[in-house]
Amino acid sequence: MTVRPATDSDRTTLFNLHRAVFYDHIEKIWGWEENWQRSNFAAEFACTVTSVIEFNGQMVGYVQVLDKEDRIHVQNIAVSPKFQGKGIGTRILKELQLQASARHVPLQLGVFRTNALARKLYESLGFRQTGETTTHIEMAWTAS
Numbered sequence: 001m002t003v004r005p006a007t008d009s010d011r012t013t014l015f016n017l018h019r020a021v022f023y024d025h026i027e028k029i030w031g032w033e034e035n036w037q038r039s040n041f042a043a044e045f046a047c048t049v050t051s052v053i054e055f056n057g058q059m060v061g062y063v064q065v066l067d068k069e070d071r072i073h074v075q076n077i078a079v080s081p082k083f084q085g086k087g088i089g090t091r092i093l094k095e096l097q098l099q100a101s102a103r104h105v106p107l108q109l110g111v112f113r114t115n116a117l118a119r120k121l122y123e124s125l126g127f128r129q130t131g132e133t134t135t136h137i138e139m140a141w142t143a144s
Contacts, residue, residue, distance in 0.1 A: 006050040021078040025112040048075045074109035101143035110136035
């Protein structure tokens with residue numbers, strides 16, 4: 001597995017991956033609106049550090065991070081359904097935990113209320129619920 005900075009030429013492929021991973025959750029929660037999703041994805045791509053996750057030379061996911069002075073926030077982490085359950089997300093999150101620990105800041109994220117598998121993963125990595133919205137469970141991890 002390799003992780004590299006995303007480029008503008010990756011954006012269309014990453015949006016298609018976003019759709020494949022999140023469509024069902026978004027449709028259940030508030031309904032998928034393609035134009036809004038494209039616009040929102042472009043805005044998040046512009047304001048986060050977006051990295052491409054590759055496995056055997058194939059783009060299999062992405063992670064978007066907002067690196068703040070007092071926290072690291074995972075805006076999105078998406079792994080292609082064909083590659084979920086292979087430890088890719090775990091490796092990415094553990095690397096982010098190392099970064100957060102070294103800086104003595106929490107690692108935060110939000111998970112769709114409908115995404116029980118992702119929530120289970122986050123809990124197994126030590127994330128704890130810190131709040132909730134109508135769409136997400138907010139979670140954080142802090143080094144002990």
